[in-house]
Amino acid sequence: MAEVDFKQANESYAASFGNNGKLSIPPSKRLVVVTCMDARLHPEQFLGLDLGEAHIIRNAGGLAKESLRSIIISQRLLGTQDVLVIHHSDCGMLTFSDEQLRSKVINAHPGDTSVSEAVNNLQFGPFPDLDRSVKDDVAFLKNHPLVLKEGNITGWVYEVETGKIREVV
């Protein structure tokens, strides 16, 4: 992407920023969304969230375990409560295994031991079953001693084919 593209887009965005600069840090809906980095997901838009309303945590797959640090900061320092875990159809995480990805990376850098050592220490967290992954991640958060019991933790699937969300748990 040419740098000038997003610089120009940002100038337009800032030009109509209005009173948004006066929003305070705590999310007004007291909501945290955990979802995937996938380019086909614009979570604020498909959930109808305005600026300042919810924390949005995103990583490959929308893994709850990797979100834990952020959720604790969100709930303990910034007053959020409910958590939505949203995975999605056609997710890249359904398509590979740790071993396959490790081999792919190692093969791209033949003989480079810094690469093989680093990648062999990583777990990429792929999952074979979409609904199962949502249920597992919701259970992980509900059972974790550092996640607030007061909040409502629910799990969803976003369908990239239709734009719709579906409640799983």
Add this chain to the structure above:
Amino acid sequence: MAEVDFKQANESYAASFGNNGKLSIPPSKRLVVVTCMDARLHPEQFLGLDLGEAHIIRNAGGLAKESLRSIIISQRLLGTQDVLVIHHSDCGMLTFSDEQLRSKVINAHPGDTSVSEAVNNLQFGPFPDLDRSVKDDVAFLKNHPLVLKEGNITGWVYEVETGKIREVV
């Protein structure tokens, strides 16, 4: 946030989804954005990104180290190249220390050893200097053996007061 609010918003979103269901997995701009979960940031909007154009990774602070797993999946399996690291003004990560947050959590659950053990094992990654944090995270990615050397890795600050981005490195 009442569940019905975002369910209704999602129905409206899906009703005008058009041909978006036909987008493919690889981000068309071959771009990865790493930024904060802060509710006042809508990165697709302040960068002018359409659906399907870029992976968006978000966590508390926009920490590059925590994004590594996702960046590798993005670059190696889904063909992205450039990375933007975007931290922001008035970030919560500038306001506390690990020890302060640990004490706050432990004090909220007096006598619960599962809480104190879990939180004492976590590092929350606060930073005292915004521009420094951007430079450090860009350097971390540029020097990491598993991040592609072909990509352009740049660091930015988003100003929540104005909606503008500013290049740091």
